[in-house]
Amino acid sequence: MEVVMIIVIGCLFAGATYLMLSKSLLRIIIGTGLLSHGAHLLLLTMGGLKKGAPPLLGVQAEQYVDPVPQALILTAIVISFGVTAFLLVLAYRSYQEIGTDNIEQMRGKEDHD
């Protein structure tokens, strides 16, 4: 099961890298989304995909699932959700203000001697 997950994560990272290297802002943002999805899946897989009882003392099972990676992912998902929302608004505002969504044209500034 872990091997399948690793391949999925690899595909997500590859897609994210491809998208983040493109010029359109929207594609870059989708790329960052995919990247964080990959990172979250990796976190889950790294904790081990064990089959076990829920981590409750009352269950009294032989083996429990590790709850820590799930707590970490929950936190990381919330953070990346917030950041992505901010990015989207920022991209929209910059599109309005600068008049382009091409990152190549978002360079240069006031004069340098």
Place this chain on the structure above:
Amino acid sequence: MTNAVIFPIAIPLTTAVILIFCVKSLKAQKVISLVSAGALIAAGAWLVRLVDHEGVQKLDVGNWPAPFGITLVSDMLSALLVLTTSVIALAGLLYSFYTIDSKQASMYYYVFFQFLIVGVNGAFSTGDIFNLFVFYEVMLMSSYALLVHGGTKIQLQETMKYMIINVFSSALFVIAVGYLYAVTGTLNMAHLAVRISGAENTAVLTVICLLFLIVFGLKGALFPFYVWMPGAYSAPPSAVLALFGGLLTKVGVYSILRTFSLIFRQDIGYTHTILAWLAMATIVLGVIGAVAYRDMRQIAIYNIVAAIGVMAFGISLMTKESLEGTIFYLLQDMVMKTALFFIVGAIAYVAGTNQLGRFSGLLGSYPLLGWAVFLTALALSGIPPFSGFIGKALIIRAAFEKGQLLFALIVLLSSLLVLYSVMKIFIQSCWGEARGYEQKRVAPLYVPIVALLALAVLYGIGAEFVRPYIAQAAATLADPSLYIESVLKE
């Protein structure tokens, strides 16, 4: 166990929440922010005193015992950094009062300001590596908002790039934490140190260590990850820039210092050599940038890069003396860089431009400003008796003792060029005939500038008084067992 550790996080957090509700009244915002900044300094000083008297302080949040729950830990290093952050926060507030107009302030400026302090203090005080990530995000989120605050074209454009690079590095942070958890099965820094010191497979740990170096290097502007900085830092108003220059990159340095001295000691010969080479490249490219530009802001920004290199070099040596020097240098650099950006901002305010050569002769009308630049140049390059001297002296002495002559010489040479680059601002803006600037009222701006400079001078002259504290901080870093024992004991 003590609650003292959480006050530096709780005070700005509470203030931020209160400020959200009184965003309409500028006066209320200012008063509340000021009171909170004062309380923060008191809390920081109390924490330093407590750590000095009773050793490393920790707080198991929610009463979950140490390796299982999230632990906040303050050793002397954390406590000193928290105190310095509070002082910078107060100075930043005073500067903001006169440079941020009421329209901008009513758009939650002071709220983001407080949240930034929450993130920075949290990152300094946490003893859990995933919690460090969370506080990084708190800090970054506020920094995005502050960077784009005002919404000019240049700010939007630079914030976009700054955000993308930071989102990428955050993803990398999560990945690195995932790997570390898979290998060691714990996230508590002290527990990690115990597990790693007994680990057999150190190769994978070295890979993880380098991943963390990339993550922290990206935040801390280490070569080759500093390229985002000159662009991003050229956009925001001076008050924001000073905060960023004084606090944000230093959090990256602190993280490297903490992880490289506490956790990743398994292969010092390899990882710390890489850090030393990166530090050298950072110093060289930093001073080249500082010397090359004629834009005051860019000169100051590249000065940050050069200083980061010096600190990273101090960390890479990993002797007690070099760590002491690094901490000395880190604390003074936070204060001095903030002061430098305040001064550059004040000069740009009266001259209307950041470009050197378009104005001159400030010394006639603004003598205090001129001498402030002069003093900053001396302090930054490390001329005794000012604040930069003792840190650099300790680092270089440690380098000579370890036989790294070349690296020590590069650090010495870089000091000379740093002196030249800031002196260039002094000569070109202050000497010559008076032209190209207006008479404006800058007296309120002098308050934070003079306060920070006075602090820096006292820090340099009173080094004997400060040294016991710094030595205590360095001792905990050089011998992690002190830290580990106090965290993991019941």
